[in-house]
Amino acid sequence: xxxxxxxxxxxxxxxxxxxxxxxxxxxxxAGVEAARRGLARPLGSxxxxxxxxxxxxxxxxxxxxxxxxxxxxxxDLAFGAWDPIPDDGYQSALKxxxxxxxxxxxxxxxxxxxxxxxxxxxxxxxxxxxxxxVKRATxxxxxANGLREDIRRFSRENGCERLVMIWCGSTEIFLRPGPAHxxxxxxxxxxESNDPAIAPSMIYAYAAIMEGVPYANGAPNLSAxxxxxxxxxxxxxxxxxGKDFKTGQTLMKxxxxxxxxxxxxxxxxxxxxxxLGNRDGEVLDDPDSxxxxxxxxxxxxxxxxxxxxxxxxYGRLYHKVRINYYPPRGDNKEGWxxxxxxGWMGYPMQIKVDFLCRDSILAAPIVLDLALFLDxxxxxxxxxxxxxLSFYFKSPxxxxxxxxxxxxxxxxxKLKNTLRWxxxxxxLTHLGMDYYRDG
Ligand SMILES: NC(=O)c1ccc[n+]([C@@H]2O[C@H](COP(=O)([O-])OP(=O)(O)OC[C@H]3O[C@@H](n4cnc5c(N)ncnc54)[C@H](O)[C@@H]3O)[C@@H](O)[C@H]2O)c1
Numbered sequence: 001x002x003x004x005x006x007x008x009x010x011x012x013x014x015x016x017x018x019x020x021x022x023x024x025x026x027x028x029x030a031g032v033e034a035a036r037r038g039l040a041r042p043l044g045s046x047x048x049x050x051x052x053x054x055x056x057x058x059x060x061x062x063x064x065x066x067x068x069x070x071x072x073x074x075x076d077l078a079f080g081a082w083d084p085i086p087d088d089g090y091q092s093a094l095k096x097x098x099x100x101x102x103x104x105x106x107x108x109x110x111x112x113x114x115x116x117x118x119x120x121x122x123x124x125x126x127x128x129x130x131x132x133x134v135k136r137a138t139x140x141x142x143x144a145n146g147l148r149e150d151i152r153r154f155s156r157e158n159g160c161e162r163l164v165m166i167w168c169g170s171t172e173i174f175l176r177p178g179p180a181h182x183x184x185x186x187x188x189x190x191x192e193s194n195d196p197a198i199a200p201s202m203i204y205a206y207a208a209i210m211e212g213v214p215y216a217n218g219a220p221n222l223s224a225x226x227x228x229x230x231x232x233x234x235x236x237x238x239x240x241x242g243k244d245f246k247t248g249q250t251l252m253k254x255x256x257x258x259x260x261x262x263x264x265x266x267x268x269x270x271x272x273x274x275x276l277g278n279r280d281g282e283v284l285d286d287p288d289s290x291x292x293x294x295x296x297x298x299x300x301x302x303x304x305x306x307x308x309x310x311x312x313x314y315g316r317l318y319h320k321v322r323i324n325y326y327p328p329r330g331d332n333k334e335g336w337x338x339x340x341x342x343g344w345m346g347y348p349m350q351i352k353v354d355f356l357c358r359d360s361i362l363a364a365p366i367v368l369d370l371a372l373f374l375d376x377x378x379x380x381x382x383x384x385x386x387x388x389l390s391f392y393f394k395s396p397x398x399x400x401x402x403x404x405x406x407x408x409x410x411x412x413x414k415l416k417n418t419l420r421w422x423x424x425x426x427x428l429t430h431l432g433m434d435y436y437r438d439g
Contacts, residue, residue: 007422010070012161013078014297015154015215016371019058019204020169021081023096023115023220023331025244026089027368028168028359030099030287036074040103046363047071047372053417054425057435069371069423070379078158082132082150082204083169085114088246092116095219096278097330099358118151120200125172125221126284140191140198147207164374165208166367167242170280172199172221173189173288174295181226184224188410205229209238214374216389217242217397218367220296225397234384239377240363241370241386244394247362249274249321249335249409252355256339257304258407266313266342270301275326276333276359285325296395303406315344333359380422388418 018025034040035048042048049087052068053377056062065071091102104111118135120143155163180197187206190198191320201217205224209232217223224233224240233240246254249272256352260267284290298321308312310399327426337353368394377386388397396404407409417427 004421004424007070007376008379008381009301010072010379011175013076013159013374014072014371015080015158015160015163015207017151017154017163017165018079018081018168018367019083019119019165019201020167020172020219021083021085021087021089021114022282023098023360024167024363024367025081025168026093026096026111027098028364029089029114030093030097030103030107030111031364032074032077032079032368033107034103037106038073039106042074042080042365042368044362045368046311046365046415047369048074048365052419054420054423054430060173065404065419069376069419072375076098077371078160078266079114079115079148080158081116082147084119084121084129084134086131086133088112088116089114096360098358103300104278106122107282116349117148117154120144120147120203122200124196124363126170126200126283126289127173127200127286128289129170129279133314135352140194141188142204144191144203144207144210147204148211150211151207151211153284162369162375162378163211163213164378165204165213166370167201167219167223168367169201169204169219170283171289171292172201173286174220174291175199177222181228183221184228184232187228187232189225199223200227202226203220207231209233209236209240212236212238214239214241214378215277216370216374218245218363220244220292222397227400228254237378237381237383239374239382239386240372240384241389241393242393242397243367244293245363246392246394246408247350247366248333248336248357248359249355250297250300250394251333251362252337252353253300254304254406254408254411256351256353258409260341261305261310261313264310264313264348265340267301267305267317268322268348269318269340270333271318272297273322273324274335275324275329276331277325277327277329278359278360280329281323281325284323290323293323294321297325299395299404300406303404331358331360333357346371376422381393391415
């Protein structure tokens, strides 16, 4: 095991910078403020609610994660955002339609106080959107410099000790990693020459890394998941995490599929369809943005089930994902899954899951946990990809040549063991032999 890091103290304010100030981002900041005022509980957040067992089951040492490790308290968080749509936090949250009017009313002044900074935005990458609150410059490098100035100004004006950035912007069109992403030199040259291979989300990631700000990507577009930015994050000592918040249907998939596999039940087909009517749904109605999301959602079963290892169980699996934009539903998505499983002697069975979910309500606590854990990672001197945060992502970013771990329960153990390691405790193996033997 690599040498155990020492976590630096937590003192001072943490600024959370959000490119994209739509449904997820406004639900997140509203929820933090509601929790600070005692108006709502931060359900879904491990950093706020979860405990962690230390040592043997008989030792009775089960502190809250927040008492075990030095995490920034909610009172010490400050929020900044960029968005091409100039709506302040209150207007944006109203339009998103996630939170009820009484909740929003009580938080109105606070939300109105957060106005998005002009964005690095280009319709070529998100075709279904337009906005006026946009930075102008002649090269992508100049745009990155504009973001870097924003970051420094925000930090100064809000008295922040440290910052993190979490991409909550729209899903960009599908891009494959290419020569422009291979090294930092190539990436910077491509920014100078306005190469279309450099998407806006990459410019934010670059600006964050160069400013020493940890970065996480909540959407499926590449953003920091390219060798150039991984290289830069290691060189600059900056933690990275991504991609695509694991909420809704994929969360259900990574809960159910490991269970079927654990019992060696076969699966012939998994058909997933969604109807949603928020701005995210509208953006995903563009086939090129949907392709980015589809790739992210499809990979999950393949990795959990390992059909190459279990061809008789999963070799025939037909996996289909559909997302349908249906405005009447707003943010209250409905995700249907039909799962054709196969049991003893090849007898077929069916499972139907109808999840009436609220996407942003599931995503908001992920934003909070990622911000606090990335800040912890930075204070522990960790840099580059933080695979222990895979728990929160549909498409976990991993080192080159390493397949991602999608099973939610393995991800959860990895997360908790990393926290134990960071806190100077032994990881748990769950072997438990010593409870039954003298020793
Ligand atoms: N549960 C979830 O809601 C969930 C789960 C996984 C991933 N995501 C992803 O998170 C992202 C945010 O979701 P949402 O529901 O809040 O969407 P949203 O459409 O409500 O908000 C996205 C915001 O990003 C802004 N934006 C677009 N390009 C930008 C740019 N270049 N710079 C700054 N802002 C930009 C848009 O104007 C919009 O306000 C989406 O990419 C979505 O796919 C959401």
